[in-house]
Amino acid sequence: MNPTLLLDLGNTRLKWALLEGEHWRESGACRHVDIPQWIEAMRVRLPASTRRFGVNVAHDRLALELERQLGPIRWLVAEEQCCGVTNGYDEPERLGADRWAALIAAHHLHDGAALVVCCGTATTVDWLEADGRFRGGLILPGLTTMRESLVRATAKLPLAAGEVRLPPTNTRDAIASGCLLAQVGAIEHYYRVMEGTACGAVALVSGGDAEIIAAHLVIPARTVDNLVLRGLAVVAAASTRPTPSHDTRETAP
Numbered sequence: 001m002n003p004t005l006l007l008d009l010g011n012t013r014l015k016w017a018l019l020e021g022e023h024w025r026e027s028g029a030c031r032h033v034d035i036p037q038w039i040e041a042m043r044v045r046l047p048a049s050t051r052r053f054g055v056n057v058a059h060d061r062l063a064l065e066l067e068r069q070l071g072p073i074r075w076l077v078a079e080e081q082c083c084g085v086t087n088g089y090d091e092p093e094r095l096g097a098d099r100w101a102a103l104i105a106a107h108h109l110h111d112g113a114a115l116v117v118c119c120g121t122a123t124t125v126d127w128l129e130a131d132g133r134f135r136g137g138l139i140l141p142g143l144t145t146m147r148e149s150l151v152r153a154t155a156k157l158p159l160a161a162g163e164v165r166l167p168p169t170n171t172r173d174a175i176a177s178g179c180l181l182a183q184v185g186a187i188e189h190y191y192r193v194m195e196g197t198a199c200g201a202v203a204l205v206s207g208g209d210a211e212i213i214a215a216h217l218v219i220p221a222r223t224v225d226n227l228v229l230r231g232l233a234v235v236a237a238a239s240t241r242p243t244p245s246h247d248t249r250e251t252a253p
């Protein structure tokens with residue numbers, strides 16, 4: 001069985017996994033600045049027969065560099081339909097490929113309706129019906145992006161670690177609490193909107209800030225590691241075509 005390399009190139013980090021058949025052999029994450037070292041270490045270990053699948057929502061030059069060093073990668077792009085999920089976006093291909101992969105994973109991991117929450121550079125909150133219909137979703141600044149934007153836009157606010165305390169009684173805790181509640185508030189509000197038609201929905205929460213955000217949710221929720229990579233694994237399992245040789249380029253599996 002040929003190994004499969006899965007890549008989730010987000011705006012802050014590259015998340016990756018190495019599969020042997022269906023078995024999740026290894027996985028990890030590295031910041032953009034550390035990608036060259038990661039490539040060096042990975043390149044020598046991958047047999048030529050490795051199948052490579054990815055999603056990229058970061059700069060194309062990073063994706064091209066990964067391809068140049070590792071060989072062609074099948075980049076998932078959102079479509080009207082894939083692996084049981086149908087895309088409700090006005091222009092389906094405009095939906096972030098990472099969100100598309102996370103929706104595919106959610107549909108395969110969970111039986112009922114789901115609110116698919118990816119807490120990264122941005123936070124996305126996507127409404128998925130039990131029958132696989134993606135109805136639409138929110139994009140808001142992620143937790144760190146929110147905190148950093150306050151520092152950039154103000155003269156006196158620090159980028160300091162605060163604690164979530166209600167009521168917050170100092171600047172640091174006020175920022176930490178405000179940004180966290182903005183995330184939680186958006187998720188819970190959208191859950192109430194979808195609950196009108198999708199009864200018993202569960203929020204599936206993933207991404208770098210999943211734990212801290214999920215810890216404050218009062219709606220039914222669970223965290224899932226690497227939802228985007230899990231969606232890519234579903235797509236890879238459904239794809240029987242071999243990875244193309246080094247001189248061809250493909251955009252979708």
Ligand SMILES: Nc1ncnc2c1ncn2[C@@H]1O[C@H](COP(=O)(O)OP(=O)(O)O)[C@@H](O)[C@H]1O
Nearest residue numbers: 010011012013119120121122143144207208209
């Ligand atoms: N070790 C880490 N390095 C960078 N960010 C981290 C780390 N652990 C948690 N985070 C948080 O996770 C966010 C990035 O999450 P991630 O899911 O990797 O995002 P993206 O898919 O946008 O690259 C950061 O903005 C930060 O708030």
Ligand SMILES: CC(C)(COP(=O)(O)O)[C@@H](O)C(=O)NCCC(=O)O
Nearest residue numbers: 010011057094095096120121122139
């Ligand atoms: C919303 C996103 C920026 C999230 O990126 P991330 O936080 O995972 O780095 C990404 O999914 C994206 O660029 N989407 C395209 C626009 C859309 O989904 O409507």
Ligand SMILES: [K+]
Nearest residue numbers: 118120122124
């Ligand atoms: K995200």
